[in-house]
Amino acid sequence: MLAVPNDWRLAAVRIGRSLDRRAGLLVGGEDVERCVELAYFLWCVRSADGTVVVIDAGFTDRAACDHTIVDYVSPQDALDELGIDAAMVKTVVITHLHWDHMGGFESFPSARFLVARSEWDWTIGRLGDTSRMLDETYDRAGLREIATLHPSRVELVEDGHTPVPGCRLEVVGGHTPGHTVVRVSTRNGDVALLGDLAYLSANVSLEVAPMICFDRWRTRDLYGSYRSESLRLVPGHDPAVLDMLDERLSPTIAIIK
Numbered sequence: 001m002l003a004v005p006n007d008w009r010l011a012a013v014r015i016g017r018s019l020d021r022r023a024g025l026l027v028g029g030e031d032v033e034r035c036v037e038l039a040y041f042l043w044c045v046r047s048a049d050g051t052v053v054v055i056d057a058g059f060t061d062r063a064a065c066d067h068t069i070v071d072y073v074s075p076q077d078a079l080d081e082l083g084i085d086a087a088m089v090k091t092v093v094i095t096h097l098h099w100d101h102m103g104g105f106e107s108f109p110s111a112r113f114l115v116a117r118s119e120w121d122w123t124i125g126r127l128g129d130t131s132r133m134l135d136e137t138y139d140r141a142g143l144r145e146i147a148t149l150h151p152s153r154v155e156l157v158e159d160g161h162t163p164v165p166g167c168r169l170e171v172v173g174g175h176t177p178g179h180t181v182v183r184v185s186t187r188n189g190d191v192a193l194l195g196d197l198a199y200l201s202a203n204v205s206l207e208v209a210p211m212i213c214f215d216r217w218r219t220r221d222l223y224g225s226y227r228s229e230s231l232r233l234v235p236g237h238d239p240a241v242l243d244m245l246d247e248r249l250s251p252t253i254a255i256i257k
């Protein structure tokens with residue numbers, strides 16, 4: 001059993017890795033065929049009274065298989081290691097509706113899912129579109145299923161929504177039409193969970209948006225505006241994330257207090 005301190009504020013929990021994504025799709029550059037490792041995470045924000053909000057729902061073992069994910073751990077097992085029962089989680093924020101961020105929603109049978117209204121309207125409104133473009137990054141079947149949970153268990157939110165004190169949702173778009181960045185206040189300063197606005201830290205430092213992006217210029221402008229603030233910027237799929245947080249609890253979990 002993992003020794004988990006009882007005063008953590010933010011946790012990153014890795015649920016899988018991919019080893020075959022092309023660098024050219026992620027950060028551009030000349031070495032387009034080179035493969036880069038990506039990590040897949042769930043995040044947990046814990047308020048002063050112990051309420052846990054999970055950020056993103058992860059994905060299923062079937063999706064892990066379809067997308068050649070290695071070291072896959074189910075959302076339940078991953079959270080269990082941190083001492084959280086996924087079945088008891090009441091709030092899950094979905095940063096955006098791509099397959100790797102919403103597909104595991106059935107792991108959270110008691111949760112309400114918070115999704116930006118602009119993200120929901122655009123994505124669910126496109127479900128009838130037969131374009132293959134949609135299948136590259138979305139899970140149509142999963143979207144149809146989560147759509148049946150609206151409005152009882154899917155709550156559409158606007159920019160500035162605060163699910164728990166010190167955790168603010170910023171609906172900025174860029175990567176997808178209503179992509180959400182999650183800003184968390186910690187004892188060690190504010191953190192912006194960038195989600196897939198930046199897959200890797202290099203996206204921000206080089207100011208190059210990943211190729212899979214709804215609005216690359218908007219995304220690039222957002223890098224500039226987040227960099228101008230005194231914030232810790234945490235990208236969505238960088239394997240180095242676990243070392244960017246303050247304390248590593250296991251090979252797959254790191255926290256900030």
Ligand SMILES: [Zn+2]
Nearest residue numbers: 098100101196
């Ligand atoms: Zn992603």
